[in-house]
Amino acid sequence: MSSIKLNDFKVQLKIGPFGAMVGREGSEVQVGKGIPGGGQSMIAWVVRDPGDLARRPLRLEEVPEPDPGPGEVRLKVRACGVCRTDLHIAEGELMPPRLPVIPGHQVVGAVDRVGPGVAGIGLRERRGAYWLHSSCGRCPACSRGEENLCPDARFLGFHADGGFAEYVVIPAEYTVPIPDAFCDSQAAPLLCAGIIGYRALRLAELRPGETLALFGFGASAHLVLQVAHHWGCRVVVYTRSRSRQEMARALGAVWSGPPGESPLLADRAITFAPAGWVVLEALKAVRPGGTVAVNAVYMSDVPSFPYRVIYGERTLRTVANVTRKDAAEFMQVAAEVPVTARVVQYPFHQADQALLDLKEGKVDGAAVLLLGR
Ligand SMILES: [Zn+2]
Numbered sequence: 186m187s188s189i190k191l192n193d194f195k196v197q198l199k200i201g202p203f204g205a206m207v208g209r210e211g212s213e214v215q216v217g218k219g220i221p222g223g224g225q226s227m228i229a230w231v232v233r234d235p236g237d238l239a240r241r242p243l244r245l246e247e248v249p250e251p252d253p254g255p256g257e258v259r260l261k262v263r264a265c266g267v268c269r270t271d272l273h274i275a276e277g278e279l280m281p282p283r284l285p286v287i288p289g290h291q292v293v294g295a296v297d298r299v300g301p302g303v304a305g306i307g308l309r310e311r312r313g314a315y316w317l318h319s320s321c322g323r324c325p326a327c328s329r330g331e332e333n334l335c336p337d338a339r340f341l342g343f344h345a346d347g348g349f350a351e352y353v354v355i356p357a358e359y360t361v362p363i364p365d366a367f368c369d370s371q372a373a374p375l376l377c378a379g380i381i382g383y384r385a386l387r388l389a390e391l392r393p394g395e396t397l398a399l400f401g402f403g404a405s406a407h408l409v410l411q412v413a414h415h416w417g418c419r420v421v422v423y424t425r426s427r428s429r430q431e432m433a434r435a436l437g438a439v440w441s442g443p444p445g446e447s448p449l450l451a452d453r454a455i456t457f458a459p460a461g462w463v464v465l466e467a468l469k470a471v472r473p474g475g476t477v478a479v480n481a482v483y484m485s486d487v488p489s490f491p492y493r494v495i496y497g498e499r500t501l502r503t504v505a506n507v508t509r510k511d512a513a514e515f516m517q518v519a520a521e522v523p524v525t526a527r528v529v530q531y532p533f534h535q536a537d538q539a540l541l542d543l544k545e546g547k548v549d550g551a552a553v554l555l556l557g558r
Pocket residue numbers: 268269270271290316377378
């Protein structure tokens with residue numbers, strides 16, 4: 186492989202199906218003259234050495250194209266959502282079990298190759314891939330229908346290469362059809378932010394007519410709000426960001442404001458911010474007998490707190506990963522509502538910028554990478 190150092194925004198590279206791709210200042214694209222072994226190659230964002238984004242842990246590289254094995258399909262990626270988990274992986278707060286790894290677990294693509302033994306999925310069918318890449322199917326958790334808790338579960342963009350690439354290979358059973366109601370960029374954020382938000386809603390045990398408090402208002406929360414609203418629930422939103430307070434009200438929240446100011450006691454709460462102190466705020470904001478569901482893969486320590494904060498039969502639980510059932514159910518519910526994602530689009534070659542914007546809280550809604558057709 187030869188390596189080209191780009192020191193100027195104006196430098197253009199002719200690469201694969203993207204045509205001319207512009208590198209950011211100082212970005213280095215590994216441009217190969219074919220992959221050893223003679224296989225095809227593709228362009229992907231790769232994490233080799235996780236660390237602070239300032240050190241640019243995510244690099245655009247030419248890597249071998251994946252090929253589907255038995256039971257797998259290959260998607261030609263059309264859009265991929267950018268999630269806080271991708272940021273945690275790039276920065277090493279969630280250390281991937283294998284490196285290098287291609288992040289991205291909200292993948293919308295068209296099936297372009299089908300492995301042996303796959304039935305019922307045709308070429309060119311539009312399907313989505315999400316965080317759960319596979320589970321063992323045999324352990325006690327899988328037998329209980331809790332494949333999200335399977336000790337051998339594998340996750341996309343973490344254990345297996347994800348969708349910050351031209352192609353991704355997934356076990357066919359773990360893909361979900363994309364309803365026609367959604368275009369590619371609308372569908373992408375549904376596949377993590379949406380599905381896990383839906384699981385959080387279910388685990389929070391929200392019932393029709395109840396009041397739901399959301400702490401943090403990013404990609405997942407703004408989708409959850411729309412589903413809760415559809416179920417006839419009132420939603421209050423706690424966020425410090427003025428623009429997100431406004432966005433929450435525009436989407437139908439009955440109140441939005443900073444944490445600590447509690448206009449009315451909620452029946453259920455979901456926290457999205459990766460900050461432990463927010464969990465306490467949420468506990469204080471729910472009535473006796475209420476539930477707080479914590480929706481975060483990574484979080485700072487929860488500070489110690491007086492027993493009375495949780496006394497009164499309040500339930501505190503976490504939300505971990507998703508199941509195939511969550512994915513299938515949510516995509517149907519989302520089409521029924523219908524849910525509208527606030528999408529901030531980035532061209533594929535700006536994945537690192539998307540992560541930086543996410544880290545700096547500049548993305549109001551959901552960030553999505555768009556790939557060439
Ligand atoms: Zn995610």
